[in-house]
Amino acid sequence: MSPDFDELIGTEATGAERAKLREAHDLLLRAGPPPELTPKLRAGPNPGVARMQHRRRAVKRRTLVLLAAALSVAVVFFAGYAVSSHRGSGGSKGAIVKTLELKGTATVPNAQATLDVWQHRDGNWPMTLSVTGLPKLPPRTYYEVYLFRNGLPWGSCGSFVVSGASSVLRVSLNAPYKLHAGDTWVVTRVTVGSEPGKTVLRPVPA
């Protein structure tokens, strides 16, 4: 899916100029896409919130004291929260229990993703996939996230499409299975009505 250098540049540039362009092309492919900034980072450094370092340290010390005092309150709060979560009430997903980094295969070498697996609720493990570098697919084709166990596909955890924008895509998924140690996930490219497709993202080896 990487752009073809000759198609991009055509035949106009030759010799040293072409070699220079080629080098920039190769570096772009190697670097991969730049990330989409978070709103906070996009807003820039804000002098209005600037504080003197020693003041910040003093605040930190005070915060530690307050944190200790608040700890007991928090324990009570989280205990109540855990109980209400167990009963199936709405709200946040709880804690991340596993984070998996995935990297594009030869088909999409610049793609990368992070998969966060959240604490299960009633046997369902919510997951968040943050992915960049996956291309838009033709009609009737989509990406599917598969749970892999012992090197084999165990079950689907959801599917998604990419609109073509270069920003980070975040999708919510779910693993409705009893997870085991060693379980992992891959992202595949699937066409409607056909067998599980080609793997496009696989876990980065630890």
Next chain:
Amino acid sequence: MRKNEGDMEIALEAPRLRAVPSPDPAPTLDSSDAELLARVGEGDREAFELLYRRYVRPLFGLALRRLGDRGHAEDAVQEAFAAIWRSASTYRPERGAAGGWLYTVARNAIVDRLRRNGLATDAELPELVSNEPGPPEKAEDSYVAVRVHRALEELQPREREVIELAYWSGMSQSEVADYLGLPLGTVKTRTRSGLARLASLLEGEEL
């Protein structure tokens, strides 16, 4: 849960020492990184803002690669810029390029964040800007990404747009032309000029 909002604000403490003399009355978009860093060392917030705009995306990319979590990466980048503000006066241009210094500061902030989160040890983020030859491929890729993303920030927005679409959207040039509502020839010209500018920037910079 993963963020301490009050802890992440950028602390601006007036540095006491100057790194190198700053010859111009005000920083501009044409100012070099070293010039901006010298001004930041004198407490110039405008220079800091310019430096931030140039490096925030590359450094966020670096942090994201290593931390794998946008929240942690955001914190690490904010800590990195706070450290840049505090220690810009210690930068000495004769010891290396400003980009390399900024990379090292950011890398240290990321390592600190990794340690704090108990995610990794130093061995997982080897020192790149050092005298040791043969840096590991992973670190080198991160370094290349920072250089390339930093250079992308220097392109004209219209060039950067077509480059990003051509390389990372999966669209063909015809599709890019349709998407942007431009003639195909214009897209090809902008892609070529953007690549040429990128090549010059990467050739000239010494991150």
